[in-house]
Amino acid sequence: SQQGEEDPQALSIQEGENATMNCSYKTSINNLQWYRQNSGRGLVHLILIRSNEREKHSGRLRVTLDTSKKSSSLLITASRAADTASYFCAAQGGSEKLVFGKGTKLTVNP
Amino acid sequence: DVKVTQSSRYLVKRTGEKVFLECVQDMDHENMFWYRQDPGLGLRLIYFSYDVKMKEKGDIPEGYSVSREKKERFSLILESASTNQTSMYLCASSRRGAGQETQYFGPGTRLLVL
Numbered sequence: 001s002q003q004g005e006e007d008p009q010a011l012s013i014q015e016g017e018n019a020t021m022n023c024s025y026k027t028s029i030n031n032l033q034w035y036r037q038n039s040g041r042g043l044v045h046l047i048l049i050r051s052n053e054r055e056k057h058s059g060r061l062r063v064t065l066d067t068s069k070k071s072s073s074l075l076i077t078a079s080r081a082a083d084t085a086s087y088f089c090a091a092q093g094g095s096e097k098l099v100f101g102k103g104t105k106l107t108v109n110p
Numbered sequence: 111d112v113k114v115t116q117s118s119r120y121l122v123k124r125t126g127e128k129v130f131l132e133c134v135q136d137m138d139h140e141n142m143f144w145y146r147q148d149p150g151l152g153l154r155l156i157y158f159s160y161d162v163k164m165k166e167k168g169d170i171p172e173g174y175s176v177s178r179e180k181k182e183r184f185s186l187i188l189e190s191a192s193t194n195q196t197s198m199y200l201c202a203s204s205r206r207g208a209g210q211e212t213q214y215f216g217p218g219t220r221l222l223v224l
Binding site for chain 1 (some may be wrong): 114141143144151152153154155158160162168198200202204206211212213214215216217218220
């Protein structure tokens with residue numbers, strides 16, 4: 001039961017540009033999280049936004065949440081080659097479980 | 111820092127073998143999770159545990175079982191490995207309760223079943 005769906009599936013940009021990834025989910029949530037995965041490695045938590053929040057910042061990351069549209073976006077500003085990775089959204093409803101999307105593969109070209 | 115370790119990075123097994131994947135976390139987390147990750151399908155939850163000896167099925171538990179005898183250790187067992195269980199397996203842990211929802215992941219085990 002995949003709940004989060006990211007868009008686009010793949011994104012290729014030049015260093016210094018901004019990268020925007022979108023996520024849609026299906027049911028009500030307590031929070032929505034974004035994770036990053038470098039090739040062949042485990043996931044690393046980036047940022048969490050709660051259902052009563054609309055926007056959150058962490059360094060070069062900006063996350064928005066629109067519960068009326070059941071969608072979230074992750075913006076990475078001034079991207080670097082080191083940002084090359086896959087990014088996943090994960091929705092948490094009323095349990096301890098997260099439901100992950102299929103991910104956006106970001107490539108930042110030097 | 112939270113550390114989640116998995117027993118193997120790469121594993122090659124034969125069809126029909128019994129396979130054990132081990133996961134250990136060092137932060138006294140109540141919750142532990144096993145996922146598998148396949149291209150185009152994202153992460154899918156196999157099983158999770160919210161306490162010692164407690165387990166709940168995830169979305170794709172068929173062909174798998176789990177064991178949690180100690181709080182820090184969560185094992186995934188493939189009773190009779192099949193080729194369609196070739197995948198990347200990821201373990202994660204988290205604290206229980208509101209405000210503690212972040213999951214911490216291990217590096218993953220890439221399993222090939224021949």
